Amino acid sequence: MSEHKGKILEQEEIESLLPWYVTGSLDAADTARVVSYLAQHPHLSAQLDNMRAEREQIVIANEALLPSVGALNRLMASLPAVRPSLMQRVSGSAPYRLVADFFMAPTARAVRLAALAMAALVTLQAVVLTIVLRDGYTIYHAASGPLSGEGVSALVVFADDARAAAIAGLLAEFDANIVDGPKPGGVYKIRLRTVDRSQQAKDALLRRLAERSDMVRIVLPSRD
């Protein structure tokens, strides 16, 4: 009876470790315990499959969430101008004190200097914009991928038996490239180029990709 109870406890203990086994975040000792137990109880592989499926969907759900742009600027704007600890350091250092004094107690001269710096910045921006408008956007294309307006992004899980060469062929066929991944669960973010920028064209492209079930298991639209 107690042996039976011990077996149940062992099974519960091992089952409680399986989610971490699936993500590879168990320590070596627990990993060895799980591997040994799984070898003796192959029926648990169904549970592992369930967990992998759950993980895959959790990754997809998370990857679809993106914060708005400008979050860093909002954070920096809300920081206290000078922290007490920084103030102490500033008071003991001549160069820092000079900079701090400039911003903390603006004089007429300091204001003039700031205005000059601002004017220089505006001039520089005007020069850059002129170059961009004259020469077109192409000079700023990143080598790794197109600008966001030229295509559609998708979250993709490739078929388990898809070979690297075949995946490369598929990406070439769809004029696509991998922009991120692999994420946990084998999720990749890819970008597919399309001349037609209409939503219908983008949806059709993703549907066409999803139909390649020999190569992809999941295809979902993703925000840029």
Added chain:
Amino acid sequence: MASDRALGMTRAADEASLIERIAAGDMTALRAVFARHQLRVFRFILRLVQNAAVAEELTNEVFLEVWRCAGRYEGGASATTWILSIAHHRAVSSLRKRREERWDEAAAAALPDTNDNPEVAMQKADKGAILRRCLDALSPAHKSIIDLVYYHELSIREVREVLKIPENTVKTRMFYARRRLCELLKEAGIDRGWP
């Protein structure tokens, strides 16, 4: 495996150094930590509070707290764990404040999505979409542990540090979260036969 460990240790030391610089008032270090962790913090919070504007505000508060409290970071936990524990605390506090908006699993699971276009509607018919909807319908406590394990890939010890609960509770909470998920799936017509 050894190289992974070495890489992890290097990264941990690098992050500890960044937090130390933040404690000394270095805004560049704060920018670096923000760039590295903002997305994971935002996603973790948003999945709990279910409101993008609130999640953005709370994410901002998390990094303000990192800025203010960096001097208290002792380096025992990884920076990721420390920052996620702040995020979890903020999200749970926010949910407590919004008691009138208490999470209702049944209601959440049944919520019609008025933004569904035909393609989304089609996707909802597949098993993956049903699974995602059931995962979304879990309580914040269950959802947070599932996200920490599956998406953020935290170990049992790290989850314990983020949620401030004993290791055995970490394991049992994950177990019950998955059991609840199975029940929701069954209600949605998918019987996986466990538990």
